[in-house]
Structures are given as structure tokens and as C-alpha cells.
Amino acid sequence: MDKRQLSVVITDMFKNLTPSQVSVFLKNADTAIVRVVSDAFKGMTFSSRAKLLNSQFKQQQPSLFQERIYIFEAFTKDEVAQLHSKKQEPPSDQVSKGYRESAREAE
Amino acid sequence: MAQVNWTILKDRAATYMKSCESLLATGDNELVQNALESAHLAVELALKSAIGRNGGHYPDFGRRGHDLSELVLCKFEDGLSSVLLKAKNDQNTSIINLGLTAWTMDCRYQILNNRANMVEAISDYKEFYIWIRDSFLS
Numbered sequence: 499m500d501k502r503q504l505s506v507v508i509t510d511m512f513k514n515l516t517p518s519q520v521s522v523f524l525k526n527a528d529t530a531i532v533r534v535v536s537d538a539f540k541g542m543t544f545s546s547r548a549k550l551l552n553s554q555f556k557q558q559q560p561s562l563f564q565e566r567i568y569i570f571e572a573f574t575k576d577e578v579a580q581l582h583s584k585k586q587e588p589p590s591d592q593v594s595k596g597y598r599e600s601a602r603e604a605e
Numbered sequence: 606m607a608q609v610n611w612t613i614l615k616d617r618a619a620t621y622m623k624s625c626e627s628l629l630a631t632g633d634n635e636l637v638q639n640a641l642e643s644a645h646l647a648v649e650l651a652l653k654s655a656i657g658r659n660g661g662h663y664p665d666f667g668r669r670g671h672d673l674s675e676l677v678l679c680k681f682e683d684g685l686s687s688v689l690l691k692a693k694n695d696q697n698t699s700i701i702n703l704g705l706t707a708w709t710m711d712c713r714y715q716i717l718n719n720r721a722n723m724v725e726a727i728s729d730y731k732e733f734y735i736w737i738r739d740s741f742l743s
Contacts, residue, residue: 528689529674531709544717545725548706552699564693567677570706571714581714 499562508532511558512551515539518575525569533571535578547572608665614654615742621647622734625727637723641711644730648704651734652676655688655741673708677701691740704733 499507501524509520512534519535532551539547548570556563573581621643628640649671656663660682664670677688692698707726710716717723 525674526678528678543722543725544710545703545707545722545729548703548729552702556699564696564698567674567689567698567705568702569674569709570702571709577716581716 504530504562507559507562508555511555512536514554519578527566529567529569531569531571533573535573535575537574539572539574544572608657608662609653611654611657611742614650614657615738618647618650618654618734618738621650622731625731629724629727634720637720637727641717641723641727641730644727644734645708645711647734648708648730648737649673649676651737651742652679652688655737656681658741659686661687674705677705688737688741692736695740697736700733700736703729 501522504524505520505522508522509517512520515534515536515538517534517536517538519533521533523531523533525531534551542550551570551572552568555568625640625643625647628636628643652673653663653676656676656679661679663676663679664672669675677692680687689698689701692701707729710722711726717726
């Protein structure tokens with residue numbers, strides 16, 4: 499199955515989430531990155547979203563599921579918009595910024 | 606660069622996971638991020654230990670040396686086996702999918718900004734680490 503066919507199958511698989519975007523990137527023969535953008539993910543942790551997509555995929559396409567690694571990128575529309583902005587503002591309930599972000603600011 | 610002996614990597618991985626658990630147990634929000642990073646390192650070193658034990662050669666410099674998605678594909682000495690192949694044979698690729706998803710959200714997007722996200726990512730890393738340890742390092 500080529501990338502186009504894989505994209506079609508995966509898009510159909512996740513249509514119940516009414517996604518605004520589904521994209522598939524084949525990193526290599528053994529690894530695919532599946533991005534699903536949907537506001538159905540609002541209020542869910544990233545782990546919960548990944549488990550939802552993983553479980554649905556495994557159930558609906560067990561053979562295809564076993565063929566390779568799938569890294570799931572599950573974002574809401576707002577989160578995707580923030581990914582593209584230069585600086586992300588952390589949510590209000592965040593833990594401390596941490597050294598990585600402070601290091602970035604210091605650059 | 607010479608590959609580090611697999612038993613040393615195994616022990617360091619275990620220590621990082623112990624650190625993760627200790628940091629998480631403090632309940633201090635600032636330390637949760639350190640716990641997440643410790644869990645990530647535990648997985649990385651456990652993968653390198655698994656590869657080394659089985660005669661494989663892991664990338665040990667640059668970005669590739671820290672790319673978990675590359676480490677799971679590294680071939681062992683027989684040129685066929687790998688961490689991924691074992692997961693496929695076990696019908697357990699989910700464990701890799703979820704571990705690498707946590708890694709991507711943390712390292713690539715740095716989007717795990719709240720406690721709930723970090724704690725669940727740590728749980729996914731921990732499951733992945735335990736599977737690597739039990740499958741390859743025991």
C-alpha cells in the first residue's frame with residue numbers, strides 16, 4: 499500500500515472524529531506519522547488521544563496496524579494554529595516553564 | 606565511539622526510571638518535568654542496552670543517537686531482528702506506538718505543559734521501558 503492509499507484508509511478510519519485534517523507522513527518503510535486534527539480531542543490528554551486513535555486503528559485495520567509503527571499526532575484546531583506561531587503560550591494551569599523554555603528565552 | 610557495555614546501560618536505565626518514580630512521588634509540579642525527562646532517558650538507554658546485548662550497533666552521536674524511532678529499528682547482529690520485530694511477533698506494536706507518541710509530543714513539540722499530560726506520558730514511557738526490560742534485558 500502506498501502513501502496515498504494509506505492516507506485514504508486512515509482518513510476513512512477516523513471520520514467518526516469529524517477531523518478537519520488527516521495527514522500521513524511515511525518517515526521510512528517501518529514508521530508512519532499520522533496527524534489528526536479535530537476538536538473532538540478537546541479536554542483530552544495527549545496520551546488519551548493517542549490511545550483512542552491506536553485502539554480504533556487496531557480494531558478496524560488489524561493487519562495494516564501490525565505492518566509498522568504509527569506515531570499519532572492528535573491536535574485540536576487551536577493547538578495546530580499555535581504550533582505554527584513562533585512562541586507558544588503555555589496554558590494557565592501549567593507547571594513551571596522549566597529550563598528548556600527559559601533557555602530558549604535566553605537565546 | 607565505542608559502544609557502552611549493555612549491562613551498564615541496563616543499570617543506568619533502571620536508575621533513571623527509579624529517579625522518575627522518586628521525582629513523581631514528591632508531588633512537586635516542577636519536578637514532574639524532570640520525572641518525564643528521566644523516564645525518556647530510561648527508555649533510550651534501555652533500547653541501547655537491548656541493541657548492544659544482541660550484538661547490534663546503535664547510533665551514538667548527533668540527533669540519531671537520541672532518536673527513539675530509529676533505535677527501535679536498529680538491527681541486531683543477525684541483521685534481521687530488532688526491537689520492532691519483537692513487538693510485531695508479540696502482536697504488541699501498540700506499546701511502541703504510544704511510547705513514541707509520548708516522545709514526539711514531549712521532545713518535538715514540547716507541548717506537554719500541564720501535569721496531567723506529563724503524568725500520562727510518564728506512564729506510557731514506563732510501560733514501554735518495562736516491556737523492553739522484560740523482553741530483552743532480563
